[in-house]
Amino acid sequence: MDEFSFIDSIKQKTYKQSSIIKGIGDDAAVFRQQTQDIVIAKDMFVEGVHFTNNTMEPYHIGYRALAANLSDLAAMGANPAFYLVAIAIPKKWSTVDLDSIYQGMKDLAKDYQMDLIGGDTVSGEELTISITVIGYVDKAKAWYRETSEDNDIVFVTGTLGDSQAGFHIINNPGQYDQGEDFLIKRHRMPTPRIHFARELEPISRVSLNDISDGIASEANEIAEASNVCLHLYDSDIPISEHLRQFPLSLQTKWKYYGGEDFELMGTVPEKDWHLIEKAAEKTKTKLSKIGFVSSESKFQGQVILHYNNDKIERLVKNGYNHLRR
Ligand SMILES: Nc1ncnc2c1ncn2[C@@H]1O[C@H](COP(=O)(O)OP(=O)(O)OP(=O)(O)O)[C@@H](O)[C@H]1O
Numbered sequence: 322m323d324e325f326s327f328i329d330s331i332k333q334k335t336y337k338q339s340s341i342i343k344g345i346g347d348d349a350a351v352f353r354q355q356t357q358d359i360v361i362a363k364d365m366f367v368e369g370v371h372f373t374n375n376t377m378e379p380y381h382i383g384y385r386a387l388a389a390n391l392s393d394l395a396a397m398g399a400n401p402a403f404y405l406v407a408i409a410i411p412k413k414w415s416t417v418d419l420d421s422i423y424q425g426m427k428d429l430a431k432d433y434q435m436d437l438i439g440g441d442t443v444s445g446e447e448l449t450i451s452i453t454v455i456g457y458v459d460k461a462k463a464w465y466r467e468t469s470e471d472n473d474i475v476f477v478t479g480t481l482g483d484s485q486a487g488f489h490i491i492n493n494p495g496q497y498d499q500g501e502d503f504l505i506k507r508h509r510m511p512t513p514r515i516h517f518a519r520e521l522e523p524i525s526r527v528s529l530n531d532i533s534d535g536i537a538s539e540a541n542e543i544a545e546a547s548n549v550c551l552h553l554y555d556s557d558i559p560i561s562e563h564l565r566q567f568p569l570s571l572q573t574k575w576k577y578y579g580g581e582d583f584e585l586m587g588t589v590p591e592k593d594w595h596l597i598e599k600a601a602e603k604t605k606t607k608l609s610k611i612g613f614v615s616s617e618s619k620f621q622g623q624v625i626l627h628y629n630n631d632k633i634e635r636l637v638k639n640g641y642n643h644l645r646r
Pocket residue numbers: 363364389393533534
């Protein structure tokens with residue numbers, strides 16, 4: 322295999338998006354846009370940091386890398402259209418492995434009619450994939466973290482902590498007999514909540530964030546950006562039945578600080594709560610009300626956790642942090 326036949330092998334023969342003018346094959350891609358706002362995000366996926374040859378098969382590497390990127394488009398409310406893939410490939414990876422990585426991306430991209438329109442290929446020491454995703458929202462309909470207000474309802478999709486539980490099971494084989502496949506799949510093939518997020522478009526205001534580093538981190542990002550306090554009820558944080566087999570200390574650690582669940586959390590005015598419920602119903606997405614927003618100055622920019630016994634404490638930004646030394 323050489324670089325050019327590799328590129329040829331990943332190139333789509335046809336494109337699904339009608340706005341594409343030039344896809345793979347020149348110095349850059351070209352698409353034409355007139356009426357909507359364009360949303361762009363990038364996330365990297367690195368061997369030894371996000372996966373090892375023990376935690377993921379090549380197919381999962383591609384799937385999970387694109388899923389994380391799509392999750393950011395979901396958090397903006399965007400409709401995905403294009404992706405570009407830069408990949409650094411160590412010598413030990415075979416053509417078959419690379420095909421599987423791209424098949425993982427392709428299968429997920431198909432669910433959203435996305436086209437691969439470019440990228441870059443280099444050799445490297447660790448497998449590294451950097452994806453850029455591009456999508457659209459109606460004019461001025463992207464959802465931002467800084468729009469949360471007093472009395473909003475705080476919500477989250479899905480269940481939290483599953484991905485880290487799956488990661489733990491992969492690393493401790495044979496020790497758990499319940500929900501193994503479910504939890505491991507949540508780690509390897511998370512579902513970006515695009516369909517749910519797209520249904521929110523009629524709502525006047527939603528503050529939205531995807532959960533890549535753990536809800537403790539993402540809830541604080543909304544609180545800080547909006548200068549409000551997010552109050553969360555510990556007993557309302559949704560976890561799967563399979564997470565309950567683990568010691569409480571691990572359940573707590575994973576649901577708040579685990580990350581890589583790629584669920585969405587956000588806040589919405591009380592009057593629009595029924596619209597969020599409708600979006601969840603229509604897209605068969607699990608939805609939980611987990612708290613409320615206050616603007617009291619004492620707790621501005623903070624997240625407060627409420628326990629059943631009326632005890633409260635600050636939930637600090639202790640999620641996954643790449644640069645914490
Ligand atoms: N090295 C960088 N250079 C330029 N901008 C960056 C860089 N790293 C992050 N950003 C920007 O900083 C903002 C926050 O990025 P961050 O990666 O924390 O968000 P995220 O993708 O939602 O989280 P995660 O990476 O955990 O999925 C985004 O606007 C992102 O584009």
